[in-house]
Amino acid sequence: MTESTRKVMRSLLFVPGDSEKKLSKADSIEADVLILDLEDAVVPERKAAARALVREYLADRPDHRRQQLWVRINPLDHAEAGADLGAVMPARPDGIVLPKTRSPEDIDVLGQRIGHYEAEYEFPVGSTLVLPVATETPQSLFSLGEYARCGRRLAGITWGAEDLAAAVGATANREADGRWTSPYQFVRSLSLFAAHAAGVEAIDTLWANFRDPQGLEISCAEARRDGFSGKLAIHPDQVGVINRCFTPSVEEIEHARRIVELFEANPGAGTLAMDGHMLDLPHLRQARRTLALAAAAAG
Numbered sequence: 565m566t567e568s569t570r571k572v573m574r575s576l577l578f579v580p581g582d583s584e585k586k587l588s589k590a591d592s593i594e595a596d597v598l599i600l601d602l603e604d605a606v607v608p609e610r611k612a613a614a615r616a617l618v619r620e621y622l623a624d625r626p627d628h629r630r631q632q633l634w635v636r637i638n639p640l641d642h643a644e645a646g647a648d649l650g651a652v653m654p655a656r657p658d659g660i661v662l663p664k665t666r667s668p669e670d671i672d673v674l675g676q677r678i679g680h681y682e683a684e685y686e687f688p689v690g691s692t693l694v695l696p697v698a699t700e701t702p703q704s705l706f707s708l709g710e711y712a713r714c715g716r717r718l719a720g721i722t723w724g725a726e727d728l729a730a731a732v733g734a735t736a737n738r739e740a741d742g743r744w745t746s747p748y749q750f751v752r753s754l755s756l757f758a759a760h761a762a763g764v765e766a767i768d769t770l771w772a773n774f775r776d777p778q779g780l781e782i783s784c785a786e787a788r789r790d791g792f793s794g795k796l797a798i799h800p801d802q803v804g805v806i807n808r809c810f811t812p813s814v815e816e817i818e819h820a821r822r823i824v825e826l827f828e829a830n831p832g833a834g835t836l837a838m839d840g841h842m843l844d845l846p847h848l849r850q851a852r853r854t855l856a857l858a859a860a861a862a863g
């Protein structure tokens with residue numbers, strides 16, 4: 565899928581799959597994507613009930629034009645993962661979030677299993693997308709550069725710091741002022757470049773303190789600045805901030821339009837001047853990306 569045909573994924577809100585109350589509220593929230601969670605938000609005794617609720621929810625909401633409906637299943641090496649897929653695939657989610665991915669091979673295996681359901685239920689094979697939480701195990705970091713080979717199912721790459729910190733016995737992953745400690749800054753950067761190396765969306769991890777809109781705002785601004793195109797959310801109050809931060813402003817759109825028009829007016833020019841600044845092809849590429857993002861955000 566090209567940048568212009570891919571649906572916008574600025575805000576991706578987790579909704580615990582076993583919570584009827586939160587599920588019933590979810591469609592009134594302006595998140596681009598809901599991630600109906602069967603993994604860490606659901607205790608083992610409630611996994612089966614959550615699967616049934618999520619399946620029913622998907623079946624009741626077949627129109628995904630305004631909001632994509634994704635499901636986070638349990639990790640592939642977990643006994644629940646097969647049952648999760650079996651329950652939700654007939655109701656045709658837009659995509660599957662795979663936690664604790666160990667390597668791109670997990671995406672291959674998941675893709676094959678999804679493909680089997682797509683064929684069985686006569687959905688276009690390859691139409692269900694996949695988003696790995698690609699940094700939750702230590703070993704996962706060493707194959708992050710290889711996701712390009714996963715093909716068109718791969719919609720993006722996101723990252724997580726909590727399971728990784730637990731896996732290595734870290735006593736903290738943030739400094740006192742909220743900044744990531746250096747191992748997690750490194751992981752954030754790796755996942756950003758892994759996503760771009762694969763040509764897919766770079767989705768920043770969540771801001772856990774949902775009563776801290778200022779911290780969220782700074783985190784979003786930094787993520788957008790660095791090349792992330794969206795962010796995970798855990799609370800409805802986070803969605804508006806995220807959508808705003810990841811939508812190009814009127815000024816950005818105008819600036820991008822001028823750059824594109826200047827290059828179009830000067831075919832054959834690889835470098836041009838505008839407002840006393842040098843522009844070359846990376847600027848043109850970035851301007852086109854901004855306009856595509858603005859168009860997608862406008863629906």
Ligand code: COA
Nearest residue numbers: 577578579580585586587589590601604605774798799800
């Ligand atoms: N999706 C949908 N609705 C949500 C929601 C979510 N993720 N989080 C909160 N809400 C609803 C609440 O039910 C409440 O509804 P009400 O006004 O009808 O009572 C309203 O939004 C306000 O919620 P609030 O009281 O501020 O928060 P809370 O104490 O009920 O919940 C959390 C706090 C963190 C438990 C909750 O936001 C949550 O479950 N988040 C998702 C966690 C998750 O999925 N984690 C796994 C990924 S890391």
Ligand code: MG
Nearest residue numbers: 604663726727
């Ligand atoms: Mg987790």
